[in-house]
Each structure stands twice: as C-alpha cells, then as structure tokens.
C-alpha cells in the first residue's frame with residue numbers, strides 16, 4: 001500500500017487569517033484545513049508514484065466531476081512534466097464523468113452518473129481521479145460501470161479519504177491525505193456549488209451551511 005499523510009482530529013488546521021481567502025467567503029470559513037501549496041506538493045509526489053506504477057502504457061485519465069477538476073488538472077500537469085523530463089514517456093488521454101451524490105453536507109439516496117458513454121476505455125489502463133472518498137459508495141458505483149467497458153486495468157487516486165465510522169469498505173490505490181470526519185470545501189470541493197473557487201481546503205462555519213443551504 002502507498003504511504004499517505006494522515007491528518008488527525010486534533011490537527012484542526014490553520015487560522016484563516018494566515019492565508020488569502022476571497023472576500024466573498026471570509027465570513028464563511030472556520031479554518032484552513034489543507035493549504036493550497038501543501039495540496040500541490042503532495043500531488044507532485046502522487047504523480048511520481050502513479051507514473052512509476054502505470055507509466056509504461058497509454059493512460060486514460062478519467063476525471064470525476066465536478067469536485068475532481070482541480071486535482072485532475074494539477075495532477076496531469078505534474079504527470080506531463082514527468083513525461084517531458086523523464087527517460088520514458090507515455091501518451092495520456094482524458095475523459096470525464098459527472099457524479100452527484102451530495103446535497104448540503106449530506107449524501108443523497110440516489111447516485112447520479114452522467115457521461116457514461118466511455119467506450120474508449122476498452123482495453124486501456126484507466127486512472128480514475130476523484131476528490132474525496134467517504135463511504136466508498138460513489139466510487140463502487142462508478143467502478144462497477146467502468147468494469148462493463150472492459151478496461152485492461154483500473155487504478156483510482158483520491159486526493160482525500162475521510163475516516164468515518166460508517167466507512168470505508170473501499171480504499172483507493174493512491175491517497176493524498178487521510179482526514180477526520182469533517183465536511184470540507186475548496187479546491188473544487190463544494191457546498192451546493194459554492195466554494196469551488198477557493199484555493200485551500202477549508203472547514204465551514206455552521207452559519208455558512210445555513211446561508212447556502214437548499
């Protein structure tokens with residue numbers, strides 16, 4: 001199993017005033033949990049680990065939208081840099097799938113998966129790129145759809161995995177950070193579509209959850 005950084009419950013992040021937060025979210029953020037720079041540095045290392053394991057054949061990188069788009073873009077930048085500067089390189093193609101399984105800060109009963117054409121995955125090495133895994137329910141639903149396309153290999157990388165007592169029967173192949181059971185936003189992770197435009201991964205104030213509730 002690959003190494004991953006575990007952020008314990010008592011590590012409650014950083015005072016938000018140490019960082020640049022968009023004015024429109026200043027009142028909503030409780031703490032900065034994982035600063036943007038740390039996310040990028042960890043992503044660089046994940047890219048190296050992934051290329052060491054998968055880097056001998058064409059990779060189809062599959063982005064799980066919407067929450068995975070920032071991690072996907074940064075991970076692919078690092079993979080491209082390795083391709084450009086290393087002794088060997090492999091073609092990377094991209095595909096996208098959209099999954100919705102959350103409303104407010106709770107899971108929905110139904111998992112909606114859109115963009116499941118994905119016929120180009122047949123016989124390919126697929127790297128699924130996800131933002132966060134909690135119970136593993138969403139990823140298990142996606143993986144069962146992907147297996148129908150008969151890829152040669154599927155690997156999953158998730159920037160975050162959340163430790164909850166209802167979880168997790170599922171662990172991805174590569175993990176950025178293991179975090180406690182807190183609802184997080186930022187770096188494309190949303191609360192009802194807000195906070196994707198925030199660089200750092202943060203914890204919300206309870207009154208912000210009320211403010212943006214639907």
Ligand SMILES: Nc1nc2c(ncn2[C@@H]2O[C@H](COP(=O)(O)O)[C@@H](O)[C@H]2O)c(=O)[nH]1
Nearest residue numbers: 102132133134135136137138183184189190
């Ligand atoms: N913005 C946030 N989204 C979250 C968080 N925890 C989970 N999620 C969403 O759910 C799925 C994964 O959940 P799972 O139980 O099916 O594994 C993930 O893709 C997110 O969309 C969170 O803390 N913040």
Ligand SMILES: [Mg+2]
Nearest residue numbers: 064067131132
């Ligand atoms: Mg997601």
